[in-house]
Amino acid sequence: MAAAEKALWYIESHFREDLSLADIARIACVSPYHLARLFQATTGWSVVRYMRARRLTEAAYLLAAGASDILDVALTSGYGSHEAFTRAFRDQFGITPDELRQRGHVSGLVLVDPLRAADMPTIALETPRIELGPTQLVAGLGCRYSDATTQGIPAQWQRLMLSLQGFSIAGKTAFGVFCNSDDEGSYEYIAGYDVSSFSGLNPAWSTIRLPARHYVVATHRGHISAIRRTWQTFTGSWLPESGLDVADAPDFERYAADFNADTGTGTVEIWVPLKS
The missing domain is CATH 3.20.80.10 (Regulatory factor, effector binding domain)
Known part of the structure; x- marks a missing residue:
């Protein structure tokens, strides 16, 4: 499995946790420096932006389904406060968590669902x-x-x-x-x-x-x-x-x-x- 695919799998399995770039790089068997470049080259996203977008997308689904407590959604999405979550949510989607909950659907939001690594074709590499x-x-x-x-x-x-x-x-x-x-x-x-x-x-x-x-x-x-x-x-x-x-x-x-x-x-x- 290529490094970017390992990183994507780990992010999808753990994105609600307090992950660092170093944590993900360790699983992908590359350095944080190399993962940052490789991940963006492969997916078009930085690691940090992708994790943030995935957390907020999953939060949006919960809120649209009528989650009763916005703070609980914030905490399970990796945010330490209602305020920090609301700020990040508004920056991502242009509306507040409460507005989405009242609306009850995610239509019109630019959501980020799980990516599949679209690796460029490998080539015949001379033995390093x-x-x-x-x-x-x-x-x-x-x-x-x-x-x-x-x-x-x-x-x-x-x-x-x-x-x-x-x-x-x-x-x-x-x-x-x-x-x-x-x-x-x-x-x-x-x-x-x-x-x-x-x-x-x-x-x-x-x-x-x-x-x-x-x-x-x-x-x-x-x-x-x-x-x-x-x-x-x-x-x-x-x-x-x-x-x-x-x-x-x-x-x-x-x-x-x-x-x-x-x-x-x-x-x-x-x-x-x-x-x-």
């Missing part, structure tokens, strides 16, 4: 390898994305090229680093290059230090537009079945010397950190 990665300093442009907005990444690389005045990329390796994620499924993506020091760089650039550690590395070949399928197969299918313990730390794409930025073809390696 374990490698001890050295300490890397990476500098470049950082932007924040969710998996629904990653179409902006190519334009980010264009902006990086325009900001390279006085910075030579000869002999340097290009990196795309995914870091600083949140529970809503957004993360920072740094498009950049390896540097020997952070001193004297463009002050508008973002920087990150990737410490020496073990990684599991998958290889993507072909056009860069298909790399999402490689990510899906690697982190959504192969990795959860591998028995490896993934660290909750930045992962990255490392662009090989044969990668052609003009045509978008060549080799890209996906490095996912492992726990020590």
Whole structure:
């Protein structure tokens, strides 16, 4: 079972409980960081938004059926007070719990019923390898994305090229680093290059230090537009079945010397950190 499917099953079985992203990630056998990205890429929802929508949808069914006590519905839906529940309910559906109970039906509400993971087709993946990665300093442009907005990444690389005045990329390796994620499924993506020091760089650039550690590395070949399928197969299918313990730390794409930025073809390696 793929990681996103495991996460969906666990959410559906426990969404009335006080679940954390870490709780669900443990069941899915991936790190919270990777689950946040994988879940949104697979379902179109962040984990937190989906859990909230499922709780409130089930609450709406109870209220429309004539639940006698709104506070009881609030508590069983994971909310600590009538006020917090009413606020969240109104934000989700545009009406209050009491208004829905009086109306007695859910027609016209945008409800969120259980999802089935619509995984992208898996691909033939070259057997990943374990490698001890050295300490890397990476500098470049950082932007924040969710998996629904990653179409902006190519334009980010264009902006990086325009900001390279006085910075030579000869002999340097290009990196795309995914870091600083949140529970809503957004993360920072740094498009950049390896540097020997952070001193004297463009002050508008973002920087990150990737410490020496073990990684599991998958290889993507072909056009860069298909790399999402490689990510899906690697982190959504192969990795959860591998028995490896993934660290909750930045992962990255490392662009090989044969990668052609003009045509978008060549080799890209996906490095996912492992726990020590």
